Amino acid sequence: MKINKYKHIYEELAAKMKDGIFQPGELIPSENELAQQYETSRETIRKALTLLSQNGYIQKLRGKGSVVLDTSRAIFPVSGLVSFKELAEQMKGPVTTRVEEFGLIKPEPFLQHQLQCNAKDDTWKVTRTRAFDDERVILDKDFLLKKFIPDLTEEICKDSIYSYIEQELGLTISFAKKEIVVESCTEEDKQYLDLNGFLHVVVVKNYVYLDDASLFQYTESRHRLDKFRFVDFARRQTT
């Protein structure tokens, strides 16, 4: 057991809610009770409960306890950072990824700005289409800085770039800034997607950072309008 104690407790309690052992609306045991059960201090329990609260599992009620929230509605949390592979695993029906373009480029000014790099920073460009039920509905354009990922292959892109980066390279993806807008279809969209007459796409622009706060990837994920869905859990800004 090398995992942290409080993360372990978090996992265990979260599992109990997913499995329905703790039902929505119920109170979970108090912090002191949990501290006894897990033979730990109250502060450690509180760290676990804080995580549960942040991720929408519980609501803490001062003087009363912690009530279990209904997490069944949020089918998949695109909030947080979820890769396409993780997302695909939760979908029913056949899901396929196809690599349309793959290569090393020199970033033009727009990309230099997005990736905060200069013209001589080699950059991987990967274009992939994602199909559900044989309909190509997502076009993913990835740009990754070579200085962080020296060796990338088409083979890796067919699977999951994130797995490769985290498992093989040992890098840690830490946070991302996301922007969602709607744009008119480009020629590229028309070429690679089954647009069914839609004139616009939802564009998710992702700026992905490693745990040392260095920006290493810019991604544009272009979704056909009718297949786009974004779910979020947001706590009120701590002000």
Next chain:
Amino acid sequence: MKINKYKHIYEELAAKMKDGIFQPGELIPSENELAQQYETSRETIRKALTLLSQNGYIQKLRGKGSVVLDTSRAIFPVSGLVSFKELAEQMKGPVTTRVEEFGLIKPEPFLQHQLQCNAKDDTWKVTRTRAFDDERVILDKDFLLKKFIPDLTEEICKDSIYSYIEQELGLTISFAKKEIVVESCTEEDKQYLDLNGFLHVVVVKNYVYLDDASLFQYTESRHRLDKFRFVDFARRQTT
């Protein structure tokens, strides 16, 4: 000074980053230094820094310190819970709200499901349009349970419902679940919005909860495609 110590420190440090006193890329003083400066314990400092980290102000680097992130790109954080009024204050140009419909209704089955209530729960229905530069680009449909908000007036809706709930009623809005999808325009959309020929709208469905975890509001915010923008900061899921 009745505010919490760690929240106060959070505010002060966040302000220093907004004002550029702490520049992106720089390290802020160490936890021990800050503890001395603020004449408090390291744990209290850590709580403040945790908030800063969660809200995208800093990245903590073990063994090194906390580096300031660039927050200039995220112009307005729609993430978290931001009301239209707060959002409007950050826009340039004239912004107006108009109440199109206002009244008390009995919820039909769809609404009963959304609000998790039954047919006899009186519900306020408020329909408002939001205009930027005299173009009506957002249609907000609010449904609020009367048992939480007994007295609502058209006057209040012209201003800000949230301010009324929090300041006048003393209720605390705590968290929300959000879903973003794209839908075809309805007759209502065509009636109330200046659609400029767009056939779809971006629909943000909001389920808003009070701090006792009771659902009290369901809102549909319908945006003209070209005026929609959503910005998010997401840390990788703590797994």
Next chain:
DNA sequence: TTGATTAAGATGTATATACAAGTTTAGGAG
């Protein structure tokens, strides 16, 4: 019965200490 008071138990905040683990720097051995 009703109402106010009290006590018990819950979470929230603040402080203190100890050690683990990662980074950097200084200094010494070769």
Next chain:
DNA sequence: CTCCTAAACTTGTATATACATCTTAATCAA
């Protein structure tokens, strides 16, 4: 000069204690 080690400093985790604040239930008085 180069390389390695150790020390100093950083953040991360775990524990302990004290008190504040809020909720609920029990108790007591009118």
